[in-house]
Amino acid sequence: QKEVEQDPGPLSVPEGAIVSLNCTYSNSAFQYFMWYRQYSRKGPELLMYTYSSGNKEDGRFTAQVDKSSKYISLFIRDSQPSDSATYLCAMRSGAGSYQLTFGKGTKLSVIP
Amino acid sequence: ETGVTQTPRHLVMGMTNKKSLKCEQHLGHNAMYWYKQSAKKPLELMFVYNFKEQTENNSVPSRFSPECPNSSHLFLHLHTLQPEDSALYLCASSLQGAMSGADTQYFGPGTRLTVL
Numbered sequence: 506q507k508e509v510e511q512d513p514g515p516l517s518v519p520e521g522a523i524v525s526l527n528c529t530y531s532n533s534a535f536q537y538f539m540w541y542r543q544y545s546r547k548g549p550e551l552l553m554y555t556y557s558s559g560n561k562e563d564g565r566f567t568a569q570v571d572k573s574s575k576y577i578s579l580f581i582r583d584s585q586p587s588d589s590a591t592y593l594c595a596m597r598s599g600a601g602s603y604q605l606t607f608g609k610g611t612k613l614s615v616i617p
Numbered sequence: 618e619t620g621v622t623q624t625p626r627h628l629v630m631g632m633t634n635k636k637s638l639k640c641e642q643h644l645g646h647n648a649m650y651w652y653k654q655s656a657k658k659p660l661e662l663m664f665v666y667n668f669k670e671q672t673e674n675n676s677v678p679s680r681f682s683p684e685c686p687n688s689s690h691l692f693l694h695l696h697t698l699q700p701e702d703s704a705l706y707l708c709a710s711s712l713q714g715a716m717s718g719a720d721t722q723y724f725g726p727g728t729r730l731t732v733l
Contacts, residue, residue, distance in 0.1 A: 546729075547727075
């Protein structure tokens with residue numbers, strides 16, 4: 506079983522839709538959870554960061570972590586064409602570990 | 618320049634060539650990383666430097682040789698590569714490395730490497 510599972514898509518939605526992106530993981534030691542956005546021909550940029558379980562909201566973006574289910578989500582409200590990118594989930598166990606474990610990424614297209 | 622920069626952005630090399638990738642961070646960070654991103658695979662951590670000292674080498678073949686002369690610069694020296702080494706090579710930096718679980722990594726734009 507892979508440590509982090511993420512559906513690669515592609516996922517196409519109309520402008521204004523609510524987008525749900527998800528990752529599941531198997532390592533219960535993970536405590537820190539991140540979402541990165543990667544535009545074509547660019548490096549990943551940090552979008553959201555959460556610690557342990559719960560929700561975090563930033564503008565149109567909401568990150569959710571459910572550690573009991575080993576499941577994390579990123580919701581995008583009122584999606585825009587500029588949100589078209591690949592979204593990578595990443596997680597790490599905590600202090601003392603450099604290792605970020607990434608999902609494969611989900612490619613999202615928001616159609617005007 | 619701000620953030621993390623990488624040069625060159627694109628590189629084509631033969632299997633017998635020697636080339637180097639360069640990364641520079643302007644964020645005052647203490648840890649720097651090399652990652653490999655291949656199609657349909659997750660990002661793979663290759664090397665980590667913390668305060669110029671190599672702290673992680675994830676079983677990377679010796680044809681990849683990192684160098685970190687100071688906390689702001691990181692190089693990846695390449696020699697006798699194979700076609701399967703073609704990928705996007707990403708550099709990242711972070712403030713505290715493994716000292717803080719909350720430490721976040723910031724990525725450069727990457728070097729797209731093609732090995733013929």
